[in-house]
Amino acid sequence: MNHIAVFNKSTGQTNFIKNLLAGNEQNLFPEFKNKKGALFSSSVLEKYIKEELHHDDFTLTSNCVDGNGNIRSLTSFSSGQQKKMLLDFLIKNSDNHKVDFLVLDKPYDCLDVEKQAELSEYLIEISKTITLVQVFKIRDEVLPFIGEVYLVADECIEFKGDLKKYDSYFFKQQKPYQFKGDLPGGLHKIEVTNPLVKFTDVNIFYEQTRQIVNNINWEINKGEFWHLKGPNGAGKTSLLTMITGDNPKAFGENIILFGKLKGSGETVWDLKKKIGYFSPSLTQFFGKLFTVQHMVLSGFYDSVGLYETPTGHQINEADKWLDLVGLKDKKQHYFVRLSPELQRIVLIIRAMVKQPPLLILDEPTNELDDYATAMLTAFINKIHKETNTAILYVSHRILQGLQPDKIYQLIPTENGSVGKVL
Numbered sequence: 450m451n452h453i454a455v456f457n458k459s460t461g462q463t464n465f466i467k468n469l470l471a472g473n474e475q476n477l478f479p480e481f482k483n484k485k486g487a488l489f490s491s492s493v494l495e496k497y498i499k500e501e502l503h504h505d506d507f508t509l510t511s512n513c514v515d516g517n518g519n520i521r522s523l524t525s526f527s528s529g530q531q532k533k534m535l536l537d538f539l540i541k542n543s544d545n546h547k548v549d550f551l552v553l554d555k556p557y558d559c560l561d562v563e564k565q566a567e568l569s570e571y572l573i574e575i576s577k578t579i580t581l582v583q584v585f586k587i588r589d590e591v592l593p594f595i596g597e598v599y600l601v602a603d604e605c606i607e608f609k610g611d612l613k614k615y616d617s618y619f620f621k622q623q624k625p626y627q628f629k630g631d632l633p634g635g636l637h638k639i640e641v642t643n644p645l646v647k648f649t650d651v652n653i654f655y656e657q658t659r660q661i662v663n664n665i666n667w668e669i670n671k672g673e674f675w676h677l678k679g680p681n682g683a684g685k686t687s688l689l690t691m692i693t694g695d696n697p698k699a700f701g702e703n704i705i706l707f708g709k710l711k712g713s714g715e716t717v718w719d720l721k722k723k724i725g726y727f728s729p730s731l732t733q734f735f736g737k738l739f740t741v742q743h744m745v746l747s748g749f750y751d752s753v754g755l756y757e758t759p760t761g762h763q764i765n766e767a768d769k770w771l772d773l774v775g776l777k778d779k780k781q782h783y784f785v786r787l788s789p790e791l792q793r794i795v796l797i798i799r800a801m802v803k804q805p806p807l808l809i810l811d812e813p814t815n816e817l818d819d820y821a822t823a824m825l826t827a828f829i830n831k832i833h834k835e836t837n838t839a840i841l842y843v844s845h846r847i848l849q850g851l852q853p854d855k856i857y858q859l860i861p862t863e864n865g866s867v868g869k870v871l
C-alpha cells in the first residue's frame with residue numbers, strides 16, 4: 450500500500466482536504482479518483498464534542514460510563530484519549546461503509562511524546578489494511594511507513610520524493626526570522642512581590658474521588674521561565690486554571706497568587722491585570738472586523754474587543770510592538786486575514802503589552818508548521834531575555850530552541866500526578 454504525506458503550503462487547508470476526500474484533487478493525486486475517504490482531525494473531534502453539547506449525541510463515548518452509570522462526556526477525557534476514540538470509531542465505520550482511505554490531518558496534535566509513540570504503533574497496524582494520507586506540518590511527525598512526501602503550493606505539486614530529499618529541498622529554503630530591535634519598555638510597572646505563584650500541598654479531584662494532581666508544591670518567581678510539562682491527562686490544564694482563576698477547585702487549597710491567598714477576596718479582573726494569557730483557542734473569540742491594532746490595544750483592558758478609547762501613549766506602545774515584528778504597516782488590516790503564526794504573535798503581543806508580571810502560554814505552537822514554530826520560539830525567548838515577566842509555558846513536548854530556565858514535570862501516578870522540578 451502506498452501511503453503518502455502532504456504538506457500544503459497554500460492557504461485553504463480545509464478546502465484542500467475536502468477536495469482530497471471527495472476525490473477532487475485528482476489532478477494532483479489521481480490515485481484517489483472515485484475513492485471514498487474519511488477524515489481524522491481535531492475539527493472532526495470538535496464536531497462530536499458540539500453534538501454532545503447541543504444534541505446529547507454521545508456517539509464516541511456510548512460505551513463509557515462513569516461511577517454513577519452515566520455516559521461520560523468526551524470533554525471529560527484528555528485529548529489523547531479523545532483522539533483514540535475517534536480513530537476507533539472511524540476505523541469501525543470504514544469497515545461498515547467501505548472507506549478506501551483515511552486522511553490524517555495532523556494526527557499528533559496535542560499529544561505528548563509517549564502518546565505519539567502509542568498512536569504511531571496503532572497507525573502502523575492499520576496502515577496494513579487501509580491507505581493513509583497524512584497531512585502534516587511538522588516534519589518530525591511524518592509517520593514511519595510513509596513512502597512519499599508531497600509539497601503542494603498553489604494547487605501544484607512543488608516537490609515529490611522521500612523524506613531525505615524533502616529535508617534538503619524544504620529546509621534550505623527557510624530563512625531565520627528577524628525581529629526589528631528590542632522589545633518596548635512598557636508604560637506602567639505593575640508592582641508585585643515574590644513569589645508570584647506558590648502552591649503548597651495542592652490537590653485536585655474530579656468526581657470527588659478521581660485525583661488529578663497530588664500534593665503539588667511549586668513556586669514561580671519574578672522573571673523565571675518555566676516549562677510545565679507532562680503527558681496527556683497529567684493535569685497541566687487543571688493546574689493552570691488554578692492560577693487563571695476559573696477553577697472553583699482552587700478554593701480551599703493553599704495557593705498564593707501575587708502575595709494573596711487565593712479566594713481571599715481578589716476578583717478575576719484583579720488577576721487578569723497581572724497575567725498575560727495566550728492559548729491558540731483564543732483566536733476564535735475575536736470577530737472578523739477587529740484590526741491588528743485593535744487586537745493589541747485590547748490587551749491594555751483585558752477585553753475581547755476594544756470598547757474604550759485608548760490613550761496616545763497606548764497607541765504608541767502598541768505601534769512599537771507591531772513595528773518589532775514587521776506588522777506596523779498592517780496595523781489597520783483585519784486580524785483574521787493574518788497567517789496563523791502572525792495571529793499568534795499578535796495575540797502574544799496583546800498579552801504582553803501591559804507588561805504583566807506573569808505570562809502564560811498554553812500550547813502556543815500547536816498546529817503550527819516548522820517555520821512558524823521556530824518564529825514563535827524565537828519570540829518567546831526574546832520576551833524572556835528582555836523583560837522581567839515570568840513565563841509559564843505549557844506544553845507536552847520540548848520545543849527545539851526554547852530556552853526555559855526550569856521544567857516542572859507532572860508525573861502521573863495512581864493517586865494523581867506528582868510534580869518534580871527538573
Ligand SMILES: Nc1ncnc2c1ncn2[C@@H]1O[C@H](COP(=O)(O)OP(=O)(O)OP(=O)(O)O)[C@@H](O)[C@H]1O
Binds near residue numbers: 527681682683
Ligand atoms: N471538568 C472535568 N470533569 C471531569 N474530569 C475532568 C475535567 N477536566 C479535566 N478532567 C480530567 O482531568 C484529567 C487531567 O486533565 P487536564 O486537561 O488537566 O490534563 P492535561 O495535562 O492538560 O492534558 P492534555 O495534555 O491532554 O491537554 C484528565 O483525565 C481529564 O479527563
